[in-house]
Amino acid sequence: QKEVEQNSGPLSVPEGAIASLNCTYSDRGSQSFFWYRQYSGKSPELIMSIYSNGDKEDGRFTAQLNKASQYVSLLIRDSQPSDSATYLCAVVAGANNLFFGTGTRLTVIP
Amino acid sequence: NAGVMQNPRHLVRRRGQEARLRCSPMKGHSHVYWYRQLPEEGLKFMVYLQKENIIDESGMPKERFSAEFPKEGPSILRIQQVVRGDSAAYFCASSLAGTLAREQYFGPGTRLTVT
Numbered sequence: 030q031k032e033v034e035q036n037s038g039p040l041s042v043p044e045g046a047i048a049s050l051n052c053t054y055s056d057r058g059s060q061s062f063f064w065y066r067q068y069s070g071k072s073p074e075l076i077m078s079i080y081s082n083g084d085k086e087d088g089r090f091t092a093q094l095n096k097a098s099q100y101v102s103l104l105i106r107d108s109q110p111s112d113s114a115t116y117l118c119a120v121v122a123g124a125n126n127l128f129f130g131t132g133t134r135l136t137v138i139p
Numbered sequence: 140n141a142g143v144m145q146n147p148r149h150l151v152r153r154r155g156q157e158a159r160l161r162c163s164p165m166k167g168h169s170h171v172y173w174y175r176q177l178p179e180e181g182l183k184f185m186v187y188l189q190k191e192n193i194i195d196e197s198g199m200p201k202e203r204f205s206a207e208f209p210k211e212g213p214s215i216l217r218i219q220q221v222v223r224g225d226s227a228a229y230f231c232a233s234s235l236a237g238t239l240a241r242e243q244y245f246g247p248g249t250r251l252t253v254t
């Protein structure tokens with residue numbers, strides 16, 4: 030079983046809509062969760078971190094964490110074409126390791 | 140620029156040669172992580188280092204790969220006798236502290252091509 034699983038997509042949403050990205054993880058002891066954005070040919074960029082159950086909002090981004098269900102999500106409100114990228118979910122598992130999902134490719138259609 | 144720096148950005152090596160990839164962490168960060176990303180695949184953890192110490196190398200292939208983070212200077216990922224399967228993007232990340240929080244910030248990567 031993979032440590033972190035994401036739908037690979039592609040996920041297409043029209044400009045202005047809400048994009049919803051989902052992630053599940055296998056280690057019940059995980060405490061730290063991150064969302065990274067990666068444009069094609071570029072390096073991952075940290076956009077959100079979340080450590081407690083519930084929602085965390087930052088501008089147009091909202092991260093949601095449900096440890097009981099081992100589920101993390103990212104909502105992007107008012108999606109823009111510039112949000113088109115691959116979104117990577119990452120989870121700290123074990124003592125040191127940050128495990129990444131394979132990413133969900135998002136396309137925002139103008 | 141206080142971000143994570145990596146060089147070279149692109150590296151071409153022939154099979155059997157050695158590749159050396161360098162990473163300077165963000166100012167104030169003392170924890171360095173190396174990842175490999177193959178085309179259309181996710182990021183795979185390779186090794187986690189602090190100054191002069193390898194903390195976790197569980198993701199590093201047992202042969203040909205080594206990493207160091209000396210007291211002075213950048214962290215170096217070294218690949219000896221490269222093979223075509225080593226062609227990938229290698230990313231370095233750094234963090235302020237190796238706690239559970241562990242927000243990691245990535246450098247621009249080194250794209251290694253083995254011919």
